[in-house]
Amino acid sequence: MRVRIVFGVLTVMATLAASAKAADNAPDPATQREFGAKLLVCNACHGNNGVPRSAAIPVIWGQQENYLAKQLHDFESGDRNVEVMEWMAKTLSQEEVSPAAANIAKKSWPARAASAAPSPPAPRGIAVCQACHAQNFLGAEQAEGMSTPRLAGQSYDYLVEAMRRFADGERTNNADMVMIMKAISPTDREAMARYLSSL
Ligand code: HEC
Ligand code: HEC
Numbered sequence: 603m604r605v606r607i608v609f610g611v612l613t614v615m616a617t618l619a620a621s622a623k624a625a626d627n628a629p630d631p632a633t634q635r636e637f638g639a640k641l642l643v644c645n646a647c648h649g650n651n652g653v654p655r656s657a658a659i660p661v662i663w664g665q666q667e668n669y670l671a672k673q674l675h676d677f678e679s680g681d682r683n684v685e686v687m688e689w690m691a692k693t694l695s696q697e698e699v700s701p702a703a704a705n706i707a708k709k710s711w712p713a714r715a716a717s718a719a720p721s722p723p724a725p726r727g728i729a730v731c732q733a734c735h736a737q738n739f740l741g742a743e744q745a746e747g748m749s750t751p752r753l754a755g756q757s758y759d760y761l762v763e764a765m766r767r768f769a770d771g772e773r774t775n776n777a778d779m780v781m782i783m784k785a786i787s788p789t790d791r792e793a794m795a796r797y798l799s800s801l
Contacts, residue, residue, distance in 0.1 A: 628697065628700065629695075629701050652664070652712040657759035658759050661711060665706065666741040667707035668749035670703035672749075674694065675699065681774070722800060725794050727794070728794055730782070738754060739754035740752045754801035756799060761794075761795035765791045765794070768780050769784050
């Protein structure tokens with residue numbers, strides 16, 4: 603059984619590798635005007651310079667590429683249920699999702715203001731998160747081409763709400779995160795979000 607699962611994964615990986623080789627004719631937003639225009643629409647909320655228009659909207663510039671691609675798929679399929687992003691994801695064709703994620707991941711995460719307050723001390727329990735989100739909370743590649751997202755420097759409002767949604771079972775597109783967040787009190791989640799947003 604296990605062998606069969608592993609074999610299945612390998613077959614998928616081989617297919618992905620084959621389609622990556624064919625990436626020479628993948629849609630390119632730099633040369634395809636319609637695709638380029640679709641990506642400009644994202645800036646209306648996620649910001650022209652990568653700084654989102656409100657604290658409830660996450661930074662996506664410089665986020666982990668595989669994480670971005672997975673979220674666009676999850677919004678499109680409804681596995682991550684957010685109406686505005688469901689429509690936005692549906693404006694992209696299947697072939698455009700990977701190049702869109704690559705394009706956004708290549709941009710620079712917005713710099714922190716020099717005047718920003720220093721980080722509070724690391725709250726208790728935060729070491730657990732580093733196992734998957736990396737020592738510096740910049741996110742990391744996981745097995746099978748998946749990535750955990752960068753958390754460092756994401757807004758407090760967005761982080762605390764994302765954590766609450768996992769805890770309350772409103773965001774279920776990752777079972778580990780649901781379990782982990784259910785086990786953490788709201789007060790501890792707030793302290794973690796405060797700390798992560800200050801990095
Ligand atoms: C009308 C505003 C709006 C537009 C336009 C928009 N987004 Fe979003 N986006 C949001 C909001 C709000 C969220 C947070 C959703 C939530 O509450 O979880 C989000 C979340 C995301 C996320 C998840 C990030 C994370 O850290 O989990 C990705 C990826 C994303 N948007 C990509 C895009 C792309 C690509 C486009 C353009 C095709 C786009 N968005 C256009 C409002 C917008
Ligand atoms: C077992 C690995 C693992 C551990 C441990 C873990 N995470 Fe995650 N986390 C993930 C994965 C994978 C995702 C992406 C889920 C998805 O596909 O949407 C994620 C997503 C998130 C998000 C959503 C980010 C966004 O942009 O929407 C937040 C916030 C988060 N984690 C915070 C934490 C915190 C805080 C801790 C520690 C208390 C933690 N995580 C521990 C694997 C982990």
